[in-house]
Amino acid sequence: MESAPVVVVGAGPSGLVFGLCLAKFRIPCIILEKERDIADDPRGVYLAGDALRVLWKLGLGDQMPSIGHDLDTIYFHPSSFKSPPFLTIPIAHDWMGHTIPGGILQSQPKLERALRDFVQKSPFCTLRTSCEVVDREENDDHMIITYLDLENNTKKQIKTEWLIGADGKRGVVRKRFLEPKAGIKQEDGIYRYDGTWVAANLHITLPTPDTHPDLSLWKLGLTPQQVYDLFWPQGWHFCSPPDKATACGRFGPLEDRLWRHEFAEPEWNDAMNAEELLWEHLTPMITRSEDSSGRNFGSKITYPRDCIEVLRCRPFHFTHKVVNKWFDNQTILIGDAAHVFPPFGGQGIACGIRDAESLAWRIAILAGINKPTPSKTLSNKLLSLWAEERRLGVEISMKQTMMNGKLCNGTAGWFFLTITPMLISLFTSSKFYHLQSPMAWGDISGYQSAKDGFYLKQYAGGKKLAQVYGVAELKADGFSKSPTQRKMILSDHIIHYVPTALTLLVCDQVTPQENSKLNRLLEDVQLHPLILSKQSVIHFNSKYVYRKGSLSNSDKFVSISWSPIPSELTMGSVLRPGYNPKTFQNRLGGERSKYVIIRQDSIVFSIAKDLQQLQSCLDMLKGYVTA
Incomplete structure (x- = not known):
């Protein structure tokens, strides 16, 4: 029977980063992924700065321009991203003392491809796709993991000491193995959130005088790129129209011209048409009568609809949940298998990467110093401390998410809205670079x-x-x-x-x-x-x-x-x-x-x-x- 010290279920960012972090210590692992190919539909679009530090440490820093672009500014608007923001946060500023970008608006498929390339080059990581895990047999000092090779419909087994569940919120590791045996389930976190959003990925092309000769903006001297920049502005935008909290902005490499548009739909039911709701919500935002300097166009102009390709548009039900226990014996959960977030904080992928890095060196210790069998006392000690830290990490991430949500819904309060711009102005002044920012x-x-x-x-x-x-x-x-x-x-x-x-x-x-x-x-x-x-x-x-x-x-x-x-x-x-x-x-x-x-x-x-x-x-x- 094949054996490996560590088996990871799930080849998303969390599972791949865990394998690469573990490889530094020359600990072999096998990563099993049910799907053969990377999903082309971009899901998470934001990578927070501390998650980027992990990727930089793994050597992916040079890959970032092909994965996404730096987020320089976050804007909070009262209604639409074409209206002046009431709060602007300069993410380009080195608030955190990381030196690298404070955040990247990324294409998740491109991130996963880059991570897979690194995994495949590592002598200590083995990635197997089209492999569905179906069973786990626990013994005193090891587990037998059974998986179905979907390419040839055969069952195979691996003997392992550690099983890492990085297979998402509905993954087999938690739902089939841990929930029935250990009662591990996802429960409400520090803030209860439950809501439906319509999320769309758009591909934007440039109108030109040849393709759209009747567009009156050409008479004002605008170039195709200037038209694009006017209607689809850079940065990330939180908007708060009544009952329609919105998060939107460019993502991926800038030359790809991708736009994520998400908005709350509190009264959603399955009889609704998501794409019709998208156009109803988006069209007023991409209809302008003046440019950003106030120059009047003489009439309302809508960005040409035939230059907007809807790559994906469907409802998503978002909650905030975190597991009541992060591990049982030598089976451990990371990423979405352990926690899920609402969409307005960009914390989902980042939290999973934090889980992975902070767990990997502990597993390296346990797998490296406890041969041939790990000590249950030591493993419980190290994993319990890890779980305490990560529980706090999730709570901090959720507090940031909920503050974005309050700003997005117009419920942040006058004190915050008054003090925050003052602090931002103070600590972005070169006179105060030596001071530690409260941000x-x-x-x-x-x-x-x-x-x-x-x-x-x-x-x-x-x-x-x-x-x-x-x-x-x-x-x-x-x-x-x-x-x-x-x-x-x-x-x-x-x-x-x-x-x-x-x-x-x-x-x-x-x-x-x-x-x-x-x-x-x-x-x-x-x-x-x-x-x-x-x-x-x-x-x-x-x-x-x-x-x-x-x-x-x-x-x-x-x-x-x-x-x-x-x-x-x-x-x-x-x-x-x-x-x-x-x-x-x-x-x-x-x-x-x-x-x-x-x-x-x-x-x-x-x-x-x-x-x-x-x-x-x-x-x-x-x-x-x-x-």
Whole structure:
């Protein structure tokens, strides 16, 4: 019988990202997907910034222009996207200290194709399509997963230790395996939401003087592209016409000219025609009598209907649900199998990616240090802490979603609508780039408000690491030996370069004697080398020092050393407004922070000011990973 340490059911973004994150630790997994082909119908269109950080860490950063385009601005309109917004949020600003885009409006099929390409290139991931999982047999130390190969109608089996359900809200893992046996089901989250929306994907073509000679806009000197930009404006738009909350905007690569249009239909019944409702709702929004500067056209002009192709238009029933339990023994749920969201927050895919990354390094520990059989005590401990953190993550995402919903429905309240524009104006001013924006508080705090988690609260653990541009020096192959011989690297790529679940960041210079004591500490604590070892150590110099050539003699004991690059030396790269190279150190607590233990999901485990505190942190870490 075939065997693999981990089997993943579902090859959506959550399942594919989980497999790739796990592959870093050289843990094999098999991903089973019922469908043969990727669904061509784009579903989720927004990727939030922290989910993008995960994709960048996996190496997909260069692929993003072919997947979607940066979201620079979110607009909230009183009725229609052609009316002036009452609130504008500049997403292009580096609120979160991520350095990369704050969000991308993406084509999900293109994202999944890119992820599949990476999976197929990995020696540790095996993707099998047209494979429907039909049974799970649990034993003391393993499971037997039975699936139907739909290509030849034969049943096959895999022996595995871990089963990851990433197969959606109606997937077999929860509905057939966990709900009957363990009572695991999706229940209302912190906010109850239940509503029907009509969701349409549109493909827009450009009218031209040749194809539409009677369009009077040509007489005003507008080009086809200007006509398109006027009627289908950039950015993402939330509109609040009476009883018809609306979310719409361009998505995918800009050259594809795709438009998502979703609107609430509270009185929906199956006798209604979704496409008729779409045209009834959309036509007034794409009918204009003046341009954005107020220049009058002399008559009302509607964007040519024969330039609008409806790719998909149908009703969707949206709720907010989250599972009452995230795992049972060694079967675990992530993504839509664990939680679902309303459409006005763009949190569905992002939450699934967060689930995947934060689970993968834990499964790597469990699969790597517990051979041949995993400890149930340790697995329950690690998975319970993961579930506590992710439950909080879902709640934070839902709060953001509901605030969008309140703005969309005109129920946000005068205080919010008065204070928010003032804060945005303040913290987008270059004079205040050095200040921590309240817009980022939720992201910065990470999991610190969770009931429990895999971090040390007493040592400032639980917060989210910032990301900046840095330059690294390495004695061995992997990074260039001189900053003048290489391009910039994002700090996530440097910090997570280590082959372990945790990274130990040593801040600023240490003497050879201090380094020897540090090495003895790491040896004496006797952690499994997959968790933390001498190979986990990365040195961080808060001040950039230009050094031509190899490492100096005093640094010969340093394996990896890096420092943030000042904005003026970023070699011509386009920096996002608000970018601050000091954000990384500031978030760690400045010069008081000497030894920082960092998880693979960029969450701080602990911050110690000296070796004595570090020893306490290492001792407590050992308690987390010991049965």
